[in-house]
Amino acid sequence: MVLLLIVLMIQCRQKESPSDPDSGIYQPTPYILQVPQGFPQPYISSDNPLTNEGVDLGKRLYSDAILSSNGLSCSSCHYRSKSFSTPYYITPDGDKISIPPHVNLVFNPDYNWNGSVTKLETLPMGDFEPQFFNTNADTLFYRLSHHSLYPELFYKAFGITNFYTLSYEELKMTICKALTQYLRTLISADSKLDRYQLKGGTLTQQERDGMDVFFSERGDCFHCHGYPLFTDNLYHNNGVDDQFIGQNAGRNLITHAASDLGMFSTPTLRNIELTAPYMHDGRFNTLEEVVEFYNSGVKFSRTIDPIMTKPGKESGLQLTAYEKSSLVAFLKTLTDTSFISAK
Amino acid sequence: MRGLLIYLVTGLMFVSFSSCKRDHKDTPKPVVITPIKVDMSFNVNGIPLLFDTIQFQNLAGNSFSVTRLDCYISNIEITSVTGVVYKSTKLFYVSARDTSTHHFTVSDLPLAGITSFKCKIGLSASQNISNSLIPTPANLNMAWPDNMGGGYHFLKLEGHYLTSNLQVFGFAMHLGENKNLVENAISATLTETQVSGGIKLTMDVAKWFDVPNKFDLNKTNYTMGIDSLMILLSQNGNNVLSINN
Numbered sequence: 001m002v003l004l005l006i007v008l009m010i011q012c013r014q015k016e017s018p019s020d021p022d023s024g025i026y027q028p029t030p031y032i033l034q035v036p037q038g039f040p041q042p043y044i045s046s047d048n049p050l051t052n053e054g055v056d057l058g059k060r061l062y063s064d065a066i067l068s069s070n071g072l073s074c075s076s077c078h079y080r081s082k083s084f085s086t087p088y089y090i091t092p093d094g095d096k097i098s099i100p101p102h103v104n105l106v107f108n109p110d111y112n113w114n115g116s117v118t119k120l121e122t123l124p125m126g127d128f129e130p131q132f133f134n135t136n137a138d139t140l141f142y143r144l145s146h147h148s149l150y151p152e153l154f155y156k157a158f159g160i161t162n163f164y165t166l167s168y169e170e171l172k173m174t175i176c177k178a179l180t181q182y183l184r185t186l187i188s189a190d191s192k193l194d195r196y197q198l199k200g201g202t203l204t205q206q207e208r209d210g211m212d213v214f215f216s217e218r219g220d221c222f223h224c225h226g227y228p229l230f231t232d233n234l235y236h237n238n239g240v241d242d243q244f245i246g247q248n249a250g251r252n253l254i255t256h257a258a259s260d261l262g263m264f265s266t267p268t269l270r271n272i273e274l275t276a277p278y279m280h281d282g283r284f285n286t287l288e289e290v291v292e293f294y295n296s297g298v299k300f301s302r303t304i305d306p307i308m309t310k311p312g313k314e315s316g317l318q319l320t321a322y323e324k325s326s327l328v329a330f331l332k333t334l335t336d337t338s339f340i341s342a343k
Numbered sequence: 344m345r346g347l348l349i350y351l352v353t354g355l356m357f358v359s360f361s362s363c364k365r366d367h368k369d370t371p372k373p374v375v376i377t378p379i380k381v382d383m384s385f386n387v388n389g390i391p392l393l394f395d396t397i398q399f400q401n402l403a404g405n406s407f408s409v410t411r412l413d414c415y416i417s418n419i420e421i422t423s424v425t426g427v428v429y430k431s432t433k434l435f436y437v438s439a440r441d442t443s444t445h446h447f448t449v450s451d452l453p454l455a456g457i458t459s460f461k462c463k464i465g466l467s468a469s470q471n472i473s474n475s476l477i478p479t480p481a482n483l484n485m486a487w488p489d490n491m492g493g494g495y496h497f498l499k500l501e502g503h504y505l506t507s508n509l510q511v512f513g514f515a516m517h518l519g520e521n522k523n524l525v526e527n528a529i530s531a532t533l534t535e536t537q538v539s540g541g542i543k544l545t546m547d548v549a550k551w552f553d554v555p556n557k558f559d560l561n562k563t564n565y566t567m568g569i570d571s572l573m574i575l576l577s578q579n580g581n582n583v584l585s586i587n588n
Contacts, residue, residue: 040478109480215488217568222488232484259395259410306410306501306513310565 026159028053031181033106036189037198038228042106048121048177050184053157058182060153061175066143068133074124074179078102080340083271084186088282092131095247098282101275103339104268106184107229113264113280114251115235120183124176137168144171188270188339189228196333197227203333210330213323219294220317221327223307230269230334236305237262239298240279247281261303271339273332287328295319377454380541381419383437383445384587385412388549392439397505401552403559407504407514409548412439413485414498416544417470418463419449424456424532434470436481439546444481446541456535460542464518464525464580465497471521487519491568494519498580500551504560514560516551517567518576525580533588543587550583551576 028051035042044050061067063075077086077099084102091097100112111117128135144150145163154160158174166174193211195201203211213219215227224232235251244252244261251260264280278284284293296316298308312318319327385392387399387409397408417434435447465471471494476482485496498518506512518525533542552558556575566572 038474038478040480040483212490215490217491222486226483226486228478229483233480234484257395300512302503302511304513306503306515309513309515 026155028157031055031185033185034187036187036194036228039187039189040107040229042184043109043120044106044184045119045121045180048180050181051157053153054178054181055185057150057153057157058178058180060149061178062182066147066150067128067135067140067175069136069139070134072133074127082274083188083340085275088277091247093246096281097247098277098280100267101271102183102186103188103270104186104229106187108231108233110233110265113267114247114254115265116254121173121176121180123183124179125172128172135172137171141168141171186339188336190338191270191336192333193330194228194336204329206326206329207333208330209323210326210328211333213319213327214330217310218317218323219319219327220307220310224266224305225269230272231266233266235260235263235265236307237301237303238264238294239300239304239308240283240293242299242301244301250280259303262301263303269331270334271336273335274340287331288324291319291324291327295324377539378448378450379421379452379454379538380446380448381416381435381544382541383416383544383546385439385546385548388547392548394440397503397511399549401549401560402554402557403552403561405504405552405560407502407560409439409500409502411499411501412546412548413437413481413496414464415466415485415495416447416462416464418461418467419452420461421452421455421457422459424458424534427455429453429455434466434476436479436485438481439548454535454539457531457533457538457542460529460531460544460586462527462544462584464527464583465523466495467524468521471495471524492520494521497523497525498551498576500548504564507561512560512564514564515567516558516565516576518573518580519567520573523573523577525577525583527581527584529584529586531586531588533586537588540588545585545587546583547585548583551579554579554582 031050031052031054033042033050048054063073065071065073065076067073078084078101079086082101086099089097089099097113105111105120109118111120111123117123127133141163144154151163154163154174157178160166160174163171192201192203196203214221224234224236226232237250241248241262244250247253249261251263252258272287276285278287278290284290294317298316390399392409392412395408395410397406399407399409401407414437415434416437419431419433420428422428429452431449431451433449433451435444437444473486473489473493476495482495485499487494487496496517496519498516500516501514503511503513552560556579558575558579563572566576
């Protein structure tokens with residue numbers, strides 16, 4: 001009986017400290033992702049399930065310059081106030097790229113304008129490169145090993161007891177897994193429009209008029225930017241170009257299919273008010289410019305999306321001035337202030 | 344002790360056999376429905392459908408390509424060789440580009456030889472309600488705006504064609520709204536063995552443009568929101584399916 005009591009006491013102590021390096025028990029806690037009403041199933045990698053410990057670690061690393069040699073962190077460029085986006089990036093080749101925001105990535109099957117990344121865990125791997133964090137491997141190992149918190153946090157999240165047992169690639173991938181777990185929790189679904197649709201909120205008359213333009217053949221935005229994701233996660237040539245040189249080749253750069261020339265992944269319009277500039281190369285600085293492009297600036301090519309070729313609208317949507325301003329007003333209702341202000 | 348054990352075993356055996364006898368007498372065995380499989384394929388005038396290349400022709404003489412063909416197949420109804428009509432309430436999203444959607448199992452239809460096959464392209468009125476389907480990416484992308492009637496697209500057929508002055512232009516044949524639900528009725532005699540291997544359902548894409556209403560893409564390249572054109576398109580849809588076992 002005494003022996004039984006002793007055994008029970010030991011087991012209880014183990015349950016109170018599930019992930020304790022000293023006890024040798026690594027037991028991360030599953031993170032319960034809240035999927036908003038009407039949203040599809042999230043994409044979560046089987047080799048990187050969400051855990052409380054992984055998400056917490058990823059959140060810390062997102063804002064920690066410990067990963068870089070130049071004082072930068074993810075949040076140095078991905079501003080929460082801009083829906084975790086940054087205005088643009090200039091590549092070593094001189095291309096200007098509008099940076100997609102870190103919002104609702106968990107519902108995307110692939111990433112970047114041309115779908116170059118199909119697994120979210122590999123998306124941050126490029127950030128260790130000289131043009132971003134310029135990470136020094138030796139410094140990274142040393143800093144993490146001697147940090148007051150990270151050894152324990154990495155153990156609790158991934159069971160790592162000694163960073164130096166990992167190769168540099170393995171360490172980077174572990175960091176990316178943590179970052180990815182955090183990225184998957186960045187869900188925006190509480191905009192003014194969501195509250196109007198689901199919770200009895202209100203829109204102004206002009207916002208409702210803009211919504212009618214958006215969700216009708218008048219504006220025809222819904223075909224690619226449908227509710228609730230405001231992206232169909234497909235590739236389209238929306239007529240921004242009729243010459244496809246360099247990065248303007250779009251999806252073709254990945255598939256090498258002529259039919260994919262000029263095609264880009266549909267960006268989400270959630271928080272679009274905050275994520276200027278617009279289009280893959282940031283050519284438009286304001287939502288008004290974007291609307292005017294669709295109104296009168298579409299360029300035709302062999303791969304133009306068929307949706308863009310509606311009779312009578314070969315030169316664009318031909319919206320009135322009020323319809324254009326209403327459409328912009330509606331787009332601003334997709335801003336989720338709780339998402340950009342949450343801690 | 345040994346005697347007690349013998350009595351226990353004997354008693355258990357008696358109870359078991361009695362229960363079996365009661366089950367056989369009082370509880371009818373459930374009817375096992377072996378569901379039927381459907382395997383869809385797509386062609387254009389008999390030519391296997393390939394995407395993104397202008398290589399097909401319709402009755403109006405338009406040379407065209409297909410970039411997208413998504414639809415719902417629903418409310419399948421079969422007439423067995425014994426004359427019994429079985430109706431399914433299931434619906435299936437089919438995308439010509441996604442071969443994983445070409446094969447589906449109709450779990451509420453029994454395996455049987457058939458003399459006819461009917462189905463709808465689209466959703467019945469009771470199914471065609473906004474947000475009623477599981478929010479998969481496919482279903483979300485088929486949503487039909489509420490201020491245009493709500494529910495879902497029944498069909499998205501899109502592609503490019505050569506205009507009369509040989510420019511490449513696009514077409515988008517979208518179908519939705521309850522009144523445009525497309526019915527297909529196919530006379531097909533298949534044995535149970537043939538059905539067990541899967542009903543080979545084929546869609547001839549060209550027929551969407553051809554019969555009984557000839558679509559000249561130079562004149563009509565877009566249907567959504569235009570009632571008169573969606574009606575014509577839905578009439579053509581009555582003839583697009585066949586069974587090719």
